[in-house]
Amino acid sequence: MLEESVWSSPRAVRWLSPSNLLRVSVAVAVLTIALKTLAWAMTGSVGLLSDALESLVNLAGAIFALTMVTIAQRPADQDHPYGHTKAEYFSAGFEGILVLAAALAILWAAVLRLQAPAPLEQLGWGLALSLVSTAFNGALAWVMFRSARVHRSAALDGDARHLVTDVWTSIGVVVGLAAAHLTGWLWLDAAVAIGVALNICKEGLLLVWRSSQSLMDLAVEPEALARIEAVLARFAGDEVHFDHLGTRRAGQRSFVTLHMHVPADWSLGHAARQRERVEAALMQAEPGLHATIELLPVGAVTALEKTEAQAKPGPQREQ
Numbered sequence: 182m183l184e185e186s187v188w189s190s191p192r193a194v195r196w197l198s199p200s201n202l203l204r205v206s207v208a209v210a211v212l213t214i215a216l217k218t219l220a221w222a223m224t225g226s227v228g229l230l231s232d233a234l235e236s237l238v239n240l241a242g243a244i245f246a247l248t249m250v251t252i253a254q255r256p257a258d259q260d261h262p263y264g265h266t267k268a269e270y271f272s273a274g275f276e277g278i279l280v281l282a283a284a285l286a287i288l289w290a291a292v293l294r295l296q297a298p299a300p301l302e303q304l305g306w307g308l309a310l311s312l313v314s315t316a317f318n319g320a321l322a323w324v325m326f327r328s329a330r331v332h333r334s335a336a337l338d339g340d341a342r343h344l345v346t347d348v349w350t351s352i353g354v355v356v357g358l359a360a361a362h363l364t365g366w367l368w369l370d371a372a373v374a375i376g377v378a379l380n381i382c383k384e385g386l387l388l389v390w391r392s393s394q395s396l397m398d399l400a401v402e403p404e405a406l407a408r409i410e411a412v413l414a415r416f417a418g419d420e421v422h423f424d425h426l427g428t429r430r431a432g433q434r435s436f437v438t439l440h441m442h443v444p445a446d447w448s449l450g451h452a453a454r455q456r457e458r459v460e461a462a463l464m465q466a467e468p469g470l471h472a473t474i475e476l477l478p479v480g481a482v483t484a485l486e487k488t489e490a491q492a493k494p495g496p497q498r499e500q
């Protein structure tokens with residue numbers, strides 16, 4: 182609990198914002214590209230080449246994610262009345278496509294090397310440089326995951342997942358190169374690169390899938406829905422009840438729509454004040470929530486509800 186409060190403190194939220202962390206991700210990507218390219222140049226390992234190629238993808242993904250996060254922070258306007266928060270989902274999908282492209286490039290290089298294995302040189306220095314870059318990526322991914330949960334940032338989460346893939350890629354390459362050196366089986370270098378490419382491909386497909394699902398207006402998380410329902414339960418009673426609850430998540434913002442049924446003899450002012458209390462309680466329970474509450478007298482239905490009821494297939498009549 183203490184650890185979570187530290188991460189959620191105003192100072193941490195400000196310094197570990199998605200835009201700041203993505204700027205750090207761009208800088209770390211440039212550093213790891215330099216280290217891994219040097220490691221590949223020293224050893225001639227196709228496994229280290231595959232690792233360096235994925236770091237290039239990290240750089241492109243981080244730059245695109247930073248661009249999308251900047252767009253997502255723009256306020257609502259006439260053309261985008263619900264804001265620009267969904268821009269982050271494009272970032273996650275773009276990173277997934279980049280990952281898939283990198284996997285194909287790695288597979289191509291690995292197959293060529295598998296057909297013509299080459300000796301490895303200065304392996305110690307090459308592995309050391311790879312491990313240093315892996316440590317940078319691992320530490321950054323850990324921080325980004327924690328911040329992504331606090332800010333509900335799809336772009337930050339996607340970039341962190343990509344970095345984790347890069348970490349496992351580097352570990353696999355190091356293990357494969359060490360095995361090739363100890364056994365003398367040079368083909369292990371290319372075999373490990375192929376395994377790395379397949380793993381990267383899987384992660385790329387998952388990123389694209391998550392992005393596509395989020396763009397189709399996924400409901401809020403079960404924990405958030407439980408908090409919303411708990412608030413409504415507090416206000417519901419003999420006179421007031423709620424129905425037609427719908428939720429959706431759009432980047433860092435969440436939306437809820439519902440009907441609030443009140444007694445027909447309530448004045449409009451009294452009903453509006455009660456609705457305001459419900460809305461304030463919902464926003465307090467779920468920060469960033471945009472609530473749309475339609476007031477209806479008890480027993481009333483909307484034209485949309487009537488249309489939906491008529492469209493539903495009824496029980497089959499007996500012949």
